[in-house]
């Protein structure tokens with residue numbers, strides 16, 4: 001599949017990590033060699049994939065300082081085709097400023113992501129909220145970007161700003177393509193949620209919003225707490241099915 005796909009949003013709590021983990025698991029399950037990279041210094045990917053261990057352990061931040069080699073930070077998962085690079089000890093130390101400075105000043109991240117892609121990996125990168133220096137570095141290396149957008153009342157105010165911010169960031173990187181916006185935590189039974197989803201679709205160009213919406217389901221939260229992607233833990237769940245459908249669409253699009 002040989003692509004670098006970044007999951008990015010100005011906002012936190014919109015489903016970036018959930019999306020990154022579940023798309024990665026959906027691809028790996030169908031035999032696509034996948035590398036999931038956690039660039040958020042909060043390091044929550046490790047909880048979602050059951051790699052929490054007793055502490056954060058070494059990861060990308062430790063590779064960037066030169067303290068660890070790549071082989072020492074690549075983790076295997078329950079899925080043979082899924083490997084993970086966790087955020088690393090920064091998730092425990094909490095020194096995000098030093099981490100940002102490191103990511104900005106080092107060329108190792110771009111080299112690492114490109115090398116994985118060139119070895120045939122689909123590289124899926126989870127990012128911290130915002131369009132700060134870490135996200136800029138990721139976007140400089142990425143081929144494609146997807147943007148989760150939570151179906152919540154604030155979306156009515158923020159959707160056009162979010163699109164503008166992402167477009168500006170994408171424009172700075174000529175090789176980068178905005179693959180689309182993913183509506184997340186949609187509540188079918190909730191009139192307000194439906195209105196928000198309709199509004200967002202009216203506001204944005206049709207080809208920029210995925211038809212597939214990710215519903216809000218208890219199973220998604222339970223799976224995260226249990227350290228498993230919902231697509232593996234509860235495949236019959238509506239959010240799991242939506243993530244698999246999203247991976248179908250992405251697989252066709254990423255091949256282009």
Ligand SMILES: Nc1ncnc2c1ncn2[C@@H]1O[C@H](COP(=O)(O)OP(=O)(O)O)[C@@H](O)[C@H]1O
Pocket residue numbers: 011012013014015016017018019044184185214215216217218220221224239
């Ligand atoms: N489809 C969903 N259904 C229910 N809860 C969800 C869903 N997607 C995400 N969540 C929950 O919303 C919160 C934020 O999601 P997360 O993926 O961590 O967002 P971000 O990475 O953007 O901060 C988490 O508690 C997560 O379990």
Ligand SMILES: [Mg+2]
Pocket residue numbers: 016017018040044127
């Ligand atoms: Mg996150």
